[in-house]
Structures are given as C-alpha cells and as structure tokens.
Amino acid sequence: MDVKTRRIGRPRSELARSAVLHAVDDLLVEVGYAAMTMKGIAERAGVSRQTVYRWWATKAEILFEACVEDALEELAVRPTGAPVADVAAYLEALVRFLVRSPAGAAYRALVGEAQHDAAVARLLASRDLLGDSARPVIERVLGRAALPVPMDQATAALVGPAFFWVLSGRDPGRLDVLRLARRFLADLGVR
Amino acid sequence: MDVKTRRIGRPRSELARSAVLHAVDDLLVEVGYAAMTMKGIAERAGVSRQTVYRWWATKAEILFEACVEDALEELAVRPTGAPVADVAAYLEALVRFLVRSPAGAAYRALVGEAQHDAAVARLLASRDLLGDSARPVIERVLGRAALPVPMDQATAALVGPAFFWVLSGRDPGRLDVLRLARRFLADLGVR
Amino acid sequence: MDVKTRRIGRPRSELARSAVLHAVDDLLVEVGYAAMTMKGIAERAGVSRQTVYRWWATKAEILFEACVEDALEELAVRPTGAPVADVAAYLEALVRFLVRSPAGAAYRALVGEAQHDAAVARLLASRDLLGDSARPVIERVLGRAALPVPMDQATAALVGPAFFWVLSGRDPGRLDVLRLARRFLADLGVR
Amino acid sequence: MDVKTRRIGRPRSELARSAVLHAVDDLLVEVGYAAMTMKGIAERAGVSRQTVYRWWATKAEILFEACVEDALEELAVRPTGAPVADVAAYLEALVRFLVRSPAGAAYRALVGEAQHDAAVARLLASRDLLGDSARPVIERVLGRAALPVPMDQATAALVGPAFFWVLSGRDPGRLDVLRLARRFLADLGVR
DNA sequence: GGCTAATCGAGACGGTACGTCACGTCTTACT
DNA sequence: AGTAAGACGTGACGTACCGTCTCGATTAGCC
Incomplete structure (x- = not known):
C-alpha cells in the first residue's frame, strides 16, 4: 500500500464494504430499486446507517x-x-x-x-x-x-x-x- | 348528454383535473421526476391532496x-x-x-x-x-x-x-x- | 298538525330521523364513542351525510x-x-x-x-x-x-x-x- | 452511573421530554383536550412529530x-x-x-x-x-x-x-x- | 503501554412525504 | 324544500425514511 494513503486511526472495514455491496445486489432482486432504501441496505448488511452514509452518498452510487x-x-x-x-x-x-x-x-x-x-x-x-x-x-x-x-x-x-x-x-x-x-x-x- | 354518462352527485371538476395535469408537466421540468411528490403536485395545482389521490394512484399515472x-x-x-x-x-x-x-x-x-x-x-x-x-x-x-x-x-x-x-x-x-x-x-x- | 308549523317543501323524513338515532345507539355499542363518526352514522343509517348535518351539529347532540x-x-x-x-x-x-x-x-x-x-x-x-x-x-x-x-x-x-x-x-x-x-x-x- | 442504565446510542433528550410535557400543559388550557393534537403538541414543543410518537403513543399518555x-x-x-x-x-x-x-x-x-x-x-x-x-x-x-x-x-x-x-x-x-x-x-x- | 485518531455499532434528533381518514361544505339530480 | 350521491378543500392521523447528531466501543499506528 502506498505510504501516502496510509492513514492512522481505525482502517475501513472491508467486511462492512462487501456486506453493503452484497446487500444491494440482494435487495435489488428482492424488493426492486424503488423500494430499496439506505436504511434497508444498512440493516440487510448488518451495518450501521452511518457507515453506509460515510462511504456512499446515494443508493445509486452503491449500486x-x-x-x-x-x-x-x-x-x-x-x-x-x-x-x-x-x-x-x-x-x-x-x-x-x-x-x-x-x-x-x-x-x-x-x-x-x-x-x-x-x-x-x-x-x-x-x-x-x-x-x-x-x-x-x-x-x-x-x-x-x-x-x-x-x-x-x-x-x-x-x-x-x-x-x-x-x-x-x-x-x-x-x-x-x-x-x-x-x-x-x-x-x-x-x- | 348521454343517459348512461349522467351521474348523480357532484360531477368531477374538470378544473381540478387539468390543473393537476399541468402541474405535473411544470414540476417535471422544474424539479425533475424524483423530487416530484404527490404533495407537491397537489399544492402546485391548487388542489387538495385527497383529490389527487381520488383520481390517480401514483405520480406515474398522472404523468x-x-x-x-x-x-x-x-x-x-x-x-x-x-x-x-x-x-x-x-x-x-x-x-x-x-x-x-x-x-x-x-x-x-x-x-x-x-x-x-x-x-x-x-x-x-x-x-x-x-x-x-x-x-x-x-x-x-x-x-x-x-x-x-x-x-x-x-x-x-x-x-x-x-x-x-x-x-x-x-x-x-x-x-x-x-x-x-x-x-x-x-x-x-x-x- | 298545526297550520302555523306547516312548512312548504318536502317535509322532514321521520324515517331518516329514527334511522340516525338507532344507528347511533348501535354504533356506540359496537365501536365506541371515539370511533363513532358522522360519516359512519350516516352510512349505518342509510342516510346521506348532508341529512345528518342538517339536523344535528355533532355526534354528541345525536347521542x-x-x-x-x-x-x-x-x-x-x-x-x-x-x-x-x-x-x-x-x-x-x-x-x-x-x-x-x-x-x-x-x-x-x-x-x-x-x-x-x-x-x-x-x-x-x-x-x-x-x-x-x-x-x-x-x-x-x-x-x-x-x-x-x-x-x-x-x-x-x-x-x-x-x-x-x-x-x-x-x-x-x-x-x-x-x-x-x-x-x-x-x-x-x-x- | 449505574452500569445497567448505561445505554449505547444517543441518549434521550431531556429537553425534548420536558418541552413536550409543558406544551401539553399549555395546550390543554389554551385549546382544550379535543382540539389538542399530536401535531400541535410537537409544534408547540419545538420538537419533531416523530420524537413525540417515539415516546408516547397517545396524547392521553403525555397528559x-x-x-x-x-x-x-x-x-x-x-x-x-x-x-x-x-x-x-x-x-x-x-x-x-x-x-x-x-x-x-x-x-x-x-x-x-x-x-x-x-x-x-x-x-x-x-x-x-x-x-x-x-x-x-x-x-x-x-x-x-x-x-x-x-x-x-x-x-x-x-x-x-x-x-x-x-x-x-x-x-x-x-x-x-x-x-x-x-x-x-x-x-x-x-x- | 499509553496516546491519537478514524471507524464502527447504536439510536435519538428534526424533517418531510407518504397514503388514509373524517371533517364540514358544495353541487348535482331527483322526489 | 328535503334527500341521496358524491366531489371538493382541509387537516390530523400514524408510519417510513431521510440525513445528521451524539454517544461508547473498537482498532489501528505512533510515541
């Protein structure tokens, strides 16, 4: 990893990231795009809402x-x-x-x-x-x-x-x- | 007027209908589809929310x-x-x-x-x-x-x-x- | 009937009056006071809402x-x-x-x-x-x-x-x- | 503080709680019980409607x-x-x-x-x-x-x-x- | 081993729109 | 004039999600 991108503090959780991406995949199939919410994605991923918002601004970005x-x-x-x-x-x-x-x-x-x-x-x-x-x-x-x-x-x-x-x-x-x-x-x- | 189309009760307001259709046209241009809400349509048309829901189930239908x-x-x-x-x-x-x-x-x-x-x-x-x-x-x-x-x-x-x-x-x-x-x-x- | 109290136009329907009073009795038992509405009373009595409002101002009066x-x-x-x-x-x-x-x-x-x-x-x-x-x-x-x-x-x-x-x-x-x-x-x- | 009473997440706002209780007191005097609404209570207390509903189910409970x-x-x-x-x-x-x-x-x-x-x-x-x-x-x-x-x-x-x-x-x-x-x-x- | 700092969870916050309900009024045609 | 029918504007209902915020807890690198 690049020295410049090394940051102190707790590193981003790869688990959380992939859980969100998979949750979005699943939810799109199960409930459709319109019914897919940031709240629902977070809950499905077993991740806090704040964590989702920290890394993506909209469900479109995640998708x-x-x-x-x-x-x-x-x-x-x-x-x-x-x-x-x-x-x-x-x-x-x-x-x-x-x-x-x-x-x-x-x-x-x-x-x-x-x-x-x-x-x-x-x-x-x-x-x-x-x-x-x-x-x-x-x-x-x-x-x-x-x-x-x-x-x-x-x-x-x-x-x-x-x-x-x-x-x-x-x-x-x-x-x-x-x-x-x-x-x-x-x-x-x-x- | 046709006997079949004669209905008792207050007749539907053509004013309200066309006001809603025009409001939808305007709002789509001004705020876009996503930001267009049933509430906003009703207010823009100068019509009650209830009246909108009485005749259309979704904004897609109106559009x-x-x-x-x-x-x-x-x-x-x-x-x-x-x-x-x-x-x-x-x-x-x-x-x-x-x-x-x-x-x-x-x-x-x-x-x-x-x-x-x-x-x-x-x-x-x-x-x-x-x-x-x-x-x-x-x-x-x-x-x-x-x-x-x-x-x-x-x-x-x-x-x-x-x-x-x-x-x-x-x-x-x-x-x-x-x-x-x-x-x-x-x-x-x-x- | 007294000549003075005779009024022109269609006389008040005694059927409507008693239907409303009975409807109120029934509804109070069935759904309770709070859930009893003017609309519900009219529908239960088989009477138009307007007729109820013409003779009583509130459900309390009817009751x-x-x-x-x-x-x-x-x-x-x-x-x-x-x-x-x-x-x-x-x-x-x-x-x-x-x-x-x-x-x-x-x-x-x-x-x-x-x-x-x-x-x-x-x-x-x-x-x-x-x-x-x-x-x-x-x-x-x-x-x-x-x-x-x-x-x-x-x-x-x-x-x-x-x-x-x-x-x-x-x-x-x-x-x-x-x-x-x-x-x-x-x-x-x-x- | 007691370990049992320690809770994770943002703690309940005592400000919001007392604002609601005072709003209810005031409104009862000003507009009466019947005209007192959850919406009105929230607005009077300067609190969101959701917050009122989060803690009390009815205006009776608040009162x-x-x-x-x-x-x-x-x-x-x-x-x-x-x-x-x-x-x-x-x-x-x-x-x-x-x-x-x-x-x-x-x-x-x-x-x-x-x-x-x-x-x-x-x-x-x-x-x-x-x-x-x-x-x-x-x-x-x-x-x-x-x-x-x-x-x-x-x-x-x-x-x-x-x-x-x-x-x-x-x-x-x-x-x-x-x-x-x-x-x-x-x-x-x-x- | 302590310090710093960013992440994570949990959950309350003020908002806003949802779709429904009943309100009381009105406009029709009918009786 | 009274009535049934039903559309109208109004406004509260209770719910859902929004995006933000405040917590305590966790997890790394750095001194």
Missing part, C-alpha cells in the same frame, strides 16, 4: 460500484472467427445481461434513474459500459478494414435495437438477434 | 395521462413523398421529442421508472407510444411492398439506435440521423 | 337525543314502601344504567366529552338526568319531613359515590349499595 | 405523565389536628384541583376519555390518584380506630359527592364541603 465488474465480465464474449456468430453472440449476451443478470437489473435501474437524476446520469456517463463492451466486438469483426462511421454511431447501431427492445418491455425471446447481426455487418461493409 | 396526447402529436410527421426524407424527419422528431419536449421528458422518466416498477411497466406497455408512432412511417415508405420482418422488429430497428443514443446520455446533436434512415431503408429493401 | 328517554325510563324505580329498599334499588338501577345500559354508556360518553367540550357541557346541563332521577326517590323516602339540605346537595350525596365508583373504573359488583343507602338515610334523618 | 406529579402535590393537605377541618380541607383541595388546576383539568379530560377508550381507562386505573390522595386523610382522622368499611368504599364515600358535583357541571362554590366532612366523619364513627 454502480456493485455492478460494474459483473457487467464487464458478463458482456465479454469469446471470438469464434465468424463475424456473424461473434456479433450475434454479443447481442445475446447483451440481452441476457439486461434481462437476466442482477448486474443488468442494476444497470437498467441506473439508466432509469439517470433519466431524472443528473448526478446518476454523470455517474453512468463516467463509464460507458455498453459502448465499451460493443467496441471490441466491432473492432474484431472489422479486422483491418476502416470503420465507415464514428465508433459511437456504430455502437449505437449495434446496441440500440436490443436496448430499446428490452427497456420498452418487449418479450426478449422474440428479438431476432441473427437478423440484427447480419444487418449490422452489411451496413459496416463486412463480408 | 402518463399528461403526456400521451402531446406525444402522439409531436411524433407525427408530414409525408414528403421521399422515403429517406420521411424516415429522417421521423427520427429527428423522435430525438427532439425525447430530448426537448416536456412530454418526452415525462416519457423518459416513465421508461426509467418502468425499469424498477412493474406497475409503471404495465402502464407503459398498455400504450406503445414509440412503436405506434413509427408504424405509419414504415408503412408509408413501404408503399405496397411487403414487410420482410415482423413490424415490432422493424420499429425496434428504426427507433432503437436513437432511443439508446438519447437514454445513454450521448449528445443528441451528434447523432447521424440521415445515415440511420438510409441504413433502415436499405435493410427494408426500399429503393 | 343525547337518542339516550334521554331511555335514561329516564331505566332510572325510574317502583316504590316498595321501605326507604332503605327504595334507595338501594335506586342505586342499583343507577349503577346498572351507567355500567350496562347502552343509554348509560352514551351518558358516560357525554359526561366525558363535557369535560373538554363546553357545548356538550351545556347540552348536559340542560337536562340533569341523574339529579332528576334521584329527586323523586328522595322525596318519597322523606315523606312529609323537611329536607335538611338543598336538594342538589342531597342528590349529590346520593348519586356521587356510585357515580365516582363507576366512572373511576372500579368493579361495579364490589360497591356496597346497601350501606350507602343506610348512610344516606341516616344523614337525612329518616328512620 | 397523564404531565399531571401525575402536580396532582399528588396539589391534593396533599397539611394536618391541622382537627378531623373535621382536615377532611374539609381535603375536599376543598379536591374541588380546587378538579376545577382550577391545569393538572386537574388534565385529570378530568382523562377521566372523560377513559369512558370511551379502554386504553385510557387502563392508564388511569394504574394510578388511583384520587383514592391515593384520600387514603392518608382517612387514616389520619381515624387515628387508631379501625375502618368500618373497606378503604375503597370509604374513599368513594368521601370523594364521590365532590367528584360528581364538579363533573356534572354544578357550581363549585355552592358545594357544602363542611357538611360533607361532618357526614363522612359521622359515618366513620369518628368523634
């Missing part, structure tokens, strides 16, 4: 910290060599993340909150989880070809339809991932 | 009622005869709606809330505002040609990228609407 | 009107000829009235309310139910003898102990009515 | 806590040596307490409430203020003589007439305290 690592992992797909398969696999992982994963539920909750809370919007903007996960897929299928549009336009084209499908409450099973993948590649000029 | 008509109007675009222009105009209207319009702000807030409130999700699902606005555009540019994919897939393809762009907090001015329109039409096989 | 006749009847005792028996019988009737009778419950409720509501106090003062019921008993046992104290002092001496006993929540069965009767008569100088 | 000490003090009379004078002085103190004292007003309000609220009845029964104040007077005038009746019957005989006189709204100035004292002593067989 964000709790879901970032999981999100990155769940959105990474292994390359197969076939562009269509790669893109389709990514889209499937994306839908699965948004619909099934606790981290995805947290992410959707945060996106929702960001629509009416500027602080949460800033928090989300600090880490473009979906864009960052789409970029390596796009770069891989392009190979050495040039990207005909800016990267963020490309990621929006790739991610957008699935994102809208899920967030507007449509049945995830009915999304035609393969067709979306083909369209996307055709548009990029791949194959 | 939904307040934004539906505006949304339909703002998302309707006049046909120009040129498919690319029509689609691009629709996308521009969609982005403008989501970003600038009070009704669009309400809609975004509701979509956000729907991510962690099943009742709001049901409310939104009862009226597919974006899908319904996209369908006539798609039908018009198709003319007599057949739609190669189910309509909801097509609307998702059209709406999704712009929807994601806005909800993920990207700069609306940097979205290449024309390119999205061309891609969409190419994919439909139009022209 | 008073509902209990006066019953009270007078229940507090009247038949003379036996023996002073001690007469007085004891009266005290027993008094305790029974206060403890068991619905009208007595109403009376106790009104006495209670009168302690912190001047209007109810005036209402009760307009009809000295307990004093009026004690007076004939006292006059009878006195016969032609003169009352050595003012009548209200005598009624207080007679009624007071039993009244306190019941209103202070003591067990009614443990009150020694016979002894109270003997003391009272001794003090009056009877026999 | 009871506020009046017990005062009542005991005001109902204690100094012995003079003369039984008639002692008893008469007690009755005068009793009437003064019930009619003039704020604590007495609180007591009357509670007795009233107890007639239609079982919880208040229990509260009052837990502390027989009037009986407890009468007992020492009775024991003193008795000296070494035996009490010919159970103590509660004796206290009822002593307290009852004055209690009834006041609670039935009669003019306190017209109560013949001296005569009541003489009758009471004669009945006990004193002198």
Whole structure:
C-alpha cells in the first residue's frame, strides 16, 4: 500500500464494504430499486446507517460500484472467427445481461434513474459500459478494414435495437438477434 | 348528454383535473421526476391532496395521462413523398421529442421508472407510444411492398439506435440521423 | 298538525330521523364513542351525510337525543314502601344504567366529552338526568319531613359515590349499595 | 452511573421530554383536550412529530405523565389536628384541583376519555390518584380506630359527592364541603 | 503501554412525504 | 324544500425514511 494513503486511526472495514455491496445486489432482486432504501441496505448488511452514509452518498452510487465488474465480465464474449456468430453472440449476451443478470437489473435501474437524476446520469456517463463492451466486438469483426462511421454511431447501431427492445418491455425471446447481426455487418461493409 | 354518462352527485371538476395535469408537466421540468411528490403536485395545482389521490394512484399515472396526447402529436410527421426524407424527419422528431419536449421528458422518466416498477411497466406497455408512432412511417415508405420482418422488429430497428443514443446520455446533436434512415431503408429493401 | 308549523317543501323524513338515532345507539355499542363518526352514522343509517348535518351539529347532540328517554325510563324505580329498599334499588338501577345500559354508556360518553367540550357541557346541563332521577326517590323516602339540605346537595350525596365508583373504573359488583343507602338515610334523618 | 442504565446510542433528550410535557400543559388550557393534537403538541414543543410518537403513543399518555406529579402535590393537605377541618380541607383541595388546576383539568379530560377508550381507562386505573390522595386523610382522622368499611368504599364515600358535583357541571362554590366532612366523619364513627 | 485518531455499532434528533381518514361544505339530480 | 350521491378543500392521523447528531466501543499506528 502506498505510504501516502496510509492513514492512522481505525482502517475501513472491508467486511462492512462487501456486506453493503452484497446487500444491494440482494435487495435489488428482492424488493426492486424503488423500494430499496439506505436504511434497508444498512440493516440487510448488518451495518450501521452511518457507515453506509460515510462511504456512499446515494443508493445509486452503491449500486454502480456493485455492478460494474459483473457487467464487464458478463458482456465479454469469446471470438469464434465468424463475424456473424461473434456479433450475434454479443447481442445475446447483451440481452441476457439486461434481462437476466442482477448486474443488468442494476444497470437498467441506473439508466432509469439517470433519466431524472443528473448526478446518476454523470455517474453512468463516467463509464460507458455498453459502448465499451460493443467496441471490441466491432473492432474484431472489422479486422483491418476502416470503420465507415464514428465508433459511437456504430455502437449505437449495434446496441440500440436490443436496448430499446428490452427497456420498452418487449418479450426478449422474440428479438431476432441473427437478423440484427447480419444487418449490422452489411451496413459496416463486412463480408 | 348521454343517459348512461349522467351521474348523480357532484360531477368531477374538470378544473381540478387539468390543473393537476399541468402541474405535473411544470414540476417535471422544474424539479425533475424524483423530487416530484404527490404533495407537491397537489399544492402546485391548487388542489387538495385527497383529490389527487381520488383520481390517480401514483405520480406515474398522472404523468402518463399528461403526456400521451402531446406525444402522439409531436411524433407525427408530414409525408414528403421521399422515403429517406420521411424516415429522417421521423427520427429527428423522435430525438427532439425525447430530448426537448416536456412530454418526452415525462416519457423518459416513465421508461426509467418502468425499469424498477412493474406497475409503471404495465402502464407503459398498455400504450406503445414509440412503436405506434413509427408504424405509419414504415408503412408509408413501404408503399405496397411487403414487410420482410415482423413490424415490432422493424420499429425496434428504426427507433432503437436513437432511443439508446438519447437514454445513454450521448449528445443528441451528434447523432447521424440521415445515415440511420438510409441504413433502415436499405435493410427494408426500399429503393 | 298545526297550520302555523306547516312548512312548504318536502317535509322532514321521520324515517331518516329514527334511522340516525338507532344507528347511533348501535354504533356506540359496537365501536365506541371515539370511533363513532358522522360519516359512519350516516352510512349505518342509510342516510346521506348532508341529512345528518342538517339536523344535528355533532355526534354528541345525536347521542343525547337518542339516550334521554331511555335514561329516564331505566332510572325510574317502583316504590316498595321501605326507604332503605327504595334507595338501594335506586342505586342499583343507577349503577346498572351507567355500567350496562347502552343509554348509560352514551351518558358516560357525554359526561366525558363535557369535560373538554363546553357545548356538550351545556347540552348536559340542560337536562340533569341523574339529579332528576334521584329527586323523586328522595322525596318519597322523606315523606312529609323537611329536607335538611338543598336538594342538589342531597342528590349529590346520593348519586356521587356510585357515580365516582363507576366512572373511576372500579368493579361495579364490589360497591356496597346497601350501606350507602343506610348512610344516606341516616344523614337525612329518616328512620 | 449505574452500569445497567448505561445505554449505547444517543441518549434521550431531556429537553425534548420536558418541552413536550409543558406544551401539553399549555395546550390543554389554551385549546382544550379535543382540539389538542399530536401535531400541535410537537409544534408547540419545538420538537419533531416523530420524537413525540417515539415516546408516547397517545396524547392521553403525555397528559397523564404531565399531571401525575402536580396532582399528588396539589391534593396533599397539611394536618391541622382537627378531623373535621382536615377532611374539609381535603375536599376543598379536591374541588380546587378538579376545577382550577391545569393538572386537574388534565385529570378530568382523562377521566372523560377513559369512558370511551379502554386504553385510557387502563392508564388511569394504574394510578388511583384520587383514592391515593384520600387514603392518608382517612387514616389520619381515624387515628387508631379501625375502618368500618373497606378503604375503597370509604374513599368513594368521601370523594364521590365532590367528584360528581364538579363533573356534572354544578357550581363549585355552592358545594357544602363542611357538611360533607361532618357526614363522612359521622359515618366513620369518628368523634 | 499509553496516546491519537478514524471507524464502527447504536439510536435519538428534526424533517418531510407518504397514503388514509373524517371533517364540514358544495353541487348535482331527483322526489 | 328535503334527500341521496358524491366531489371538493382541509387537516390530523400514524408510519417510513431521510440525513445528521451524539454517544461508547473498537482498532489501528505512533510515541
């Protein structure tokens, strides 16, 4: 540990930290974002309310910290060599993340909150989880070809339809991932 | 007046109803969704809290009622005869709606809330505002040609990228609407 | 009916009046005074709220009107000829009235309310139910003898102990009515 | 400090406690029992509503806590040596307490409430203020003589007439305290 | 081993909004 | 004019959570 960050006094309890993060994960699934309160998180974590407030200002902050690592992992797909398969696999992982994963539920909750809370919007903007996960897929299928549009336009084209499908409450099973993948590649000029 | 709609007792005050709907519109802009409370709505509307609760169970319900008509109007675009222009105009209207319009702000807030409130999700699902606005555009540019994919897939393809762009907090001015329109039409096989 | 008291318009509904008085009786027993509301009375009587308010200003007024006749009847005792028996019988009737009778419950409720509501106090003062019921008993046992104290002092001496006993929540069965009767008569100088 | 009384967490604010008790005293005099609300008490005491609810469930509980000490003090009379004078002085103190004292007003309000609220009845029964104040007077005038009746019957005989006189709204100035004292002593067989 | 300092738990504090209830008034149509 | 129906503004109810605060207890590094 860095000498500068060494501080006297009782060190922060790693137990308390992880208990809070797990409590948030659990509570999001059990009671939902709206019904999740700082008080409830503290009680569920077996930690005092003061301790929660000492380290996080809002439940959004806790949730964000709790879901970032999981999100990155769940959105990474292994390359197969076939562009269509790669893109389709990514889209499937994306839908699965948004619909099934606790981290995805947290992410959707945060996106929702960001629509009416500027602080949460800033928090989300600090880490473009979906864009960052789409970029390596796009770069891989392009190979050495040039990207005909800016990267963020490309990621929006790739991610957008699935994102809208899920967030507007449509049945995830009915999304035609393969067709979306083909369209996307055709548009990029791949194959 | 219709015999069926004749009711005994004091009739509902149209003044109170519209005052509440306007108050909700104003408050959403001024304080945002999260800080908007039933109490605040009642006070802003100059109406009793009880009256608000008599007719709406949640602020989401009020917001939904307040934004539906505006949304339909703002998302309707006049046909120009040129498919690319029509689609691009629709996308521009969609982005403008989501970003600038009070009704669009309400809609975004509701979509956000729907991510962690099943009742709001049901409310939104009862009226597919974006899908319904996209369908006539798609039908018009198709003319007599057949739609190669189910309509909801097509609307998702059209709406999704712009929807994601806005909800993920990207700069609306940097979205290449024309390119999205061309891609969409190419994919439909139009022209 | 007197020509002078004839009024134009729809005459007062006797059905509504008695329905309200009965509803008050029932509700006092079922839910108690505190939980008895004007709204509840109206609903129980099958009468509109407005009709209740038109004729009575408070639930105390209704209750008073509902209990006066019953009270007078229940507090009247038949003379036996023996002073001690007469007085004891009266005290027993008094305790029974206060403890068991619905009208007595109403009376106790009104006495209670009168302690912190001047209007109810005036209402009760307009009809000295307990004093009026004690007076004939006292006059009878006195016969032609003169009352050595003012009548209200005598009624207080007679009624007071039993009244306190019941209103202070003591067990009614443990009150020694016979002894109270003997003391009272001794003090009056009877026999 | 005693180990048992040591408590973790922030200790209860004595300021808040006494502010509430004083507020209740004041409000009873100013607005009366019925118009006294938990909200009003909190505001008058400069204390949050939650704090009031944390320590007392009803306004009756607050009132009871506020009046017990005062009542005991005001109902204690100094012995003079003369039984008639002692008893008469007690009755005068009793009437003064019930009619003039704020604590007495609180007591009357509670007795009233107890007639239609079982919880208040229990509260009052837990502390027989009037009986407890009468007992020492009775024991003193008795000296070494035996009490010919159970103590509660004796206290009822002593307290009852004055209690009834006041609670039935009669003019306190017209109560013949001296005569009541003489009758009471004669009945006990004193002198 | 004592001192300093930050953390932790517990829980009371003043606030504010919640959703409900009853209040008493009113506006309708009907009788 | 009286009535049933029912919406209206008002305001207290009791609860929940907010974010802050004051405690005592704990746990480290430093002298």
